[in-house]
Amino acid sequence: MMANKEIIIPHELIDLNNYVNAERANRFQGAKLKKKYTRLCALAVKSAIKQGLAVTEIDMPVDLHFTWYVPSKRKDKDNIAFAKKFVLDGMLQAGLIENDGWKQIGNFTDTFVVDKENPRVVVEIEGVSE
Known part of the structure; x- marks a missing residue:
């Protein structure tokens, strides 16, 4: 087993409710947001590399x-954690992983912390021996 590594995404990512609302408003808006947040995550992954x-x-x-x-605690945790999709796609886009399927991704855990001054996402990566 390897030591933990981390990726810091220095932004708050879009939550599920806002993403769904954008998709309902305009069929192209959802794709635009997915591209934006995936790119944002890919840049953070490239920085970590x-x-x-x-x-x-x-x-x-x-x-x-x-x-x-x-x-703040205004958004539900499940809506916040939806942004994993963008993080994984960003890891893929940055070349950190080949795919985001079962062979590459084991388990997820989530912790939620209120930090008004510095919203961000920290992803700790733990390699697992098969």
Whole structure:
């Protein structure tokens, strides 16, 4: 088993309710938001790679622990955690993982913290030996 590595996404990501509302308003809006947030996550992944997160060191499948730092408790936790989709797609787009299927992704865990001053997402990656 390898040591934990982390990716920090220095932004609050869109929640499920806002994403669904955008899709209902305009059929192209959902695709535009998916592209925007996937790219935002991919940039954070690329930054982590530049800072030493080595793709070759990751044993598949990986377990991912998400810590969601949010500005308030106004949004439900399940709506916040929906953004995992963008994080995984960003990991794929950045070349950290080959795919986001069962062979590459093990389990997820979530922790939620209120941080009004610095909303962000921290993803801890733990390589798991098969």
